[in-house]
Amino acid sequence: MRGLVSRLLFLCASLLWLGGVLSPAAAQLRIDIHDGVFRPIRLAVTDIVRERAGHTTANLVRSVLESDLTRSGLVEIVERDALIQTTLSLNETPPFAVFRIAGADALASLSLHKKGRVLTATLQIWDVALERPLARETLSARSPRVLAHKVADAIYSRLTGEEGYFNSRILYVSERVRKKRRWKRLEMMDADGANKRALTRSRRVLVLNPRFSPDGSKAVYTALTREQSSIRLIDLTRKNREQILPLGKGLVYAARFSPDNRSIVYAQSLSGNSEIFTYNLQTRRKRRLTVHPSIDTSPSLSPDGGYVVFVSDRSGTPQIYVMTRRGTHVQRVSFDKGSFSTPVWSPRGDRIAFTRQLYGRFGVGVMRTDGSNLRILAEGFRVEGPSWSPNGRVLVFFNKQPTPKGAQMGRSRLMTVDVTGRFLQELSTPHNAYDPSWSHAQEQQEE
């Protein structure tokens, strides 16, 4: 019996070996492709099917969503004139060859329905190249612009695999000049530069470093008056009610929220020595994180809340350091030439954005959290203050031009750049703009 079993085992092993070695079915050619040519996904958008929604509303939705997708750099809209067929009902399978001729990779058809004050859009996305449906979604909002942003987010997300960021807002400092006097105020706008509105109006307060809370319901900023500096908290859900945080004496600045919205990290200068603190908004307790004779400033928390990235000149020049949230295990991560400032942890958690000043020029760049793979994405006379988009793919920063002869000051504008450095674009603002902060909330709250 034992002999029979052993013979069978031997036979099986031999067959397996022979099968593995000799089977022609196992023969497959393997070829690796390491190189490619980037081109945006070409999207055809058919005419919006309207049900009780006005023509103007439909046009607005279409123009906003096309503008959003084009601005991303990853999607290119096929011109309407290039389409042989411009109408398509949602339940109809499109004639793919017709859209392929126009050079479309994907197709989006949309229907708009209005009930009361609520607009509802049904979106159908098709892959023209692979001839199959990709997604069908129903989205609703009161404002046509918000609805368009949501539709753009859905298309972007399905085509690229990333979260959309069009339905978000940007806080920034707007500077106005009148009769040789200048004053700064806090303003907020949609991510595409529309819907600008002021949050502060006082001319006696100098506004600096505004930052959104991760849920988008609050914001903090540094307010400088002749008497003192303070960090102020704005509740955006309660008619922008302001509150001065009791953080003690000394210069307080560079505040940011923690990912759980419960506390802030900030820098405080006491008798010339700047250190990093946390302040719990619920318990109102303050805690010191760094104890060092050098200047420690610009703290930013990692998305999991476990680490703090900050700037310190303890090595001689301002460089970027990382420590735990308790202030232990301080490690230097940047070793490049130049002075580093304003480090910000990406919402994805994989990169840190920063400002670098080298040989009199500023640059905004990114690097991995261990300091490797440092890349400068944009350079200029004064390019500074990066802030991440909600999906961690795009950075917004300000770019100040040198002052031309005869002018009072150079123009400062907001710019966006993606992490590859390929798509650099301007966000138009009527006045000088500084210190942008991108909200990380996916849902824009409608008023």
Place this chain on the structure above:
Amino acid sequence: MKDFLLRPFDERSMNETLAFSAFAHAVVFFASTLVAWLLPRYIEPFPSTRVEVVSEAELQQHLEVYRTTAKAAARQTTQAKQQEPPKEEQSAEQNKPVQNTVSERVAVESSKTTPKTQEKTQTATQEQSDAKEEEKNDSIDSLLTSLEKPSDEEATLDESLDEALAETEVAPSFLTSESILTAVELATFRRHITRCWSPPVGAPALENLVVDLLLTIDEQAYVIDALVMDRARMASDPFFRSAAEAALRTLSDKACSPLRLPLEKHALWKKTVLRFDPRSLFGS
């Protein structure tokens, strides 16, 4: 043997044990020798173990060596042609259906491409030989013309050789085989596909966005079927799904269809695993 194995240890004699051990060692030795001899014969015809990735620099080196050897061989063939009478040339060409060396293939290719010119040169040589017989005194002139002619032919040969190389119709002799794709064929295929692949730029964790597609390709090099090998991730990972869809889109692009593969080697590439690897692009 059976008795020996079944008997308890303490009952076996030393001689019996030693003999059995020697026999067992001998069997193992012969078996391993046999396997080592047979294994390469069985493995050799299968392409999966033979296809190698050749770097651009290596490829250029191979091509350089190939160019010089092929040109030298082509020159020799031309000289031989000039020396031989035209009738012999024709008969030799007819009796030689298999082209063994690259130089021969190039020479034949070039002669095939310009049959009218060849006829003209043949008649011209015939007339020349007649003239030579008649005018033996003008040997210096005929020598001069014969010195001039090869330079023109050499130039045309160089051109035809360059064309042949550019079109990769002729593979280097040291790489040519029915069972493998040559470095030139691989490079041509890659260059072609590269133009149609739009990699996922700026996506996080590019090291995880390597997409393997299993292609079924027909005899005319059109992709009949393309399957994403990691189907589970298609459903769970949106970044991977987008990367895989971009890879699939590459193959449906008209500019890349049919694939640039040597049609005579269909058996080799009818089932191909194509790996789209964006790790070296844009930093990760």
